Amino acid sequence: MTVPFSIPTTDLDYCLEQLLDHKPPKILPPETIQQLCHTLKTQLLSAPNIMQLQSPISVVGDIHGQYHDLLEIFQIGGSPPDTNYLFLGDYVDRGYYSVETISLLIALKLRYPDRIYLIRGNHESRTITTNYGFYTEVLTKYNGSSEVWTYFTDLFDYLPLGATIDGKIFAAHGGLSPSCQQLDQIRALDRFREIPHDGIMADLVWSDPDTEIMDFKLSPRGAGYLFGLDVINKFCHDNDLVQMIRAHQLCNEGYTSYWKGKCLTVWSAPNYCYRCGNKASVLEILHSNYGSKEQQRSNTEEDIIEDDGNFLSYEDYENRFNSLKVRQRQGVLAGQFFNVFEASPENNEDTSQGKSVNGINSNENFTGNGDFFSSFFQERPAKQYVEYFL
Numbered sequence: 001m002t003v004p005f006s007i008p009t010t011d012l013d014y015c016l017e018q019l020l021d022h023k024p025p026k027i028l029p030p031e032t033i034q035q036l037c038h039t040l041k042t043q044l045l046s047a048p049n050i051m052q053l054q055s056p057i058s059v060v061g062d063i064h065g066q067y068h069d070l071l072e073i074f075q076i077g078g079s080p081p082d083t084n085y086l087f088l089g090d091y092v093d094r095g096y097y098s099v100e101t102i103s104l105l106i107a108l109k110l111r112y113p114d115r116i117y118l119i120r121g122n123h124e125s126r127t128i129t130t131n132y133g134f135y136t137e138v139l140t141k142y143n144g145s146s147e148v149w150t151y152f153t154d155l156f157d158y159l160p161l162g163a164t165i166d167g168k169i170f171a172a173h174g175g176l177s178p179s180c181q182q183l184d185q186i187r188a189l190d191r192f193r194e195i196p197h198d199g200i201m202a203d204l205v206w207s208d209p210d211t212e213i214m215d216f217k218l219s220p221r222g223a224g225y226l227f228g229l230d231v232i233n234k235f236c237h238d239n240d241l242v243q244m245i246r247a248h249q250l251c252n253e254g255y256t257s258y259w260k261g262k263c264l265t266v267w268s269a270p271n272y273c274y275r276c277g278n279k280a281s282v283l284e285i286l287h288s289n290y291g292s293k294e295q296q297r298s299n300t301e302e303d304i305i306e307d308d309g310n311f312l313s314y315e316d317y318e319n320r321f322n323s324l325k326v327r328q329r330q331g332v333l334a335g336q337f338f339n340v341f342e343a344s345p346e347n348n349e350d351t352s353q354g355k356s357v358n359g360i361n362s363n364e365n366f367t368g369n370g371d372f373f374s375s376f377f378q379e380r381p382a383k384q385y386v387e388y389f390l
């Protein structure tokens, strides 16, 4: 069988229509998934491990199969091709619509290759998806066949590991690695493989910032590291960066700023697992002209604007990026703005239906997987490690 290297726009639009215009969304047939994944793989083959992107761009954190909340992002934050998006990984597992979520993102990437960028999260992995919902969801939705799970997880091996924005911001799913001092070390990796248990590639998708420490410390997740202020300062200095943006950790307000904005967490799954009640956000980056005259002036102005309305005039839109108050409250740099949003109506419907979510009560880590005795107790709902939900 010959599989073409590009898919006609009309076919891609048909896929998008199947996913968007039906409620519940229609899943795509296995042959279509195969073709989409194969085509995107051939395109990602030439993508570098760290993509070089430019502002303006909106950065999105974990989605975890919350398909309707993903649509909410496009509704609130603008849709491609008018808005550029960088997704930081963890598209699948936990939520009920991992298949629809990853299908939509792949179709969008193929349809608007210069507008949508996808990097890899720790859940874009065969091991993790086998345990946290995606594999089971595929079996349920495709009549007991794991065929499309294989197509998707093979594609995951091709996803880039990070991105720079305007050459000044480094974005990855998790965090920094004690084995990596230079971005060039990441660029030199052979990324076309399953995520290993340790090393730079594992740490990039598993690590977390920790304001209590200065150096590195082993992560309670069982993979990756916690990294402190000295680590991020040195990494930024040595690589000529001003900031790291990452996802990977649930935030009640939808975002967290560490070290005066040197590191930001963006979390994009509202009411995570249909029960956490948290907000979500998208980080909009308008520019990175931290030193411009206009910017310095706006640093001293006392702009009084509120950012909690969804309907902003163009002037307000410009203002909110320059408002010192908003910036200070959110802990972001000039030209940045966390657009906070709440769960979609569909998310709440799923909540009221009280369905169970895969892996919700397990403290996810490598060491616990596959062990009946420990997983028996992990399934008990007594204690939830909210901080380390993945």
Ligand SMILES: [Mn+2]
Pocket: 062, 090, 121, 122, 123, 173, 205, 247, 248, 249, 390
């Ligand atoms: Mn994660």
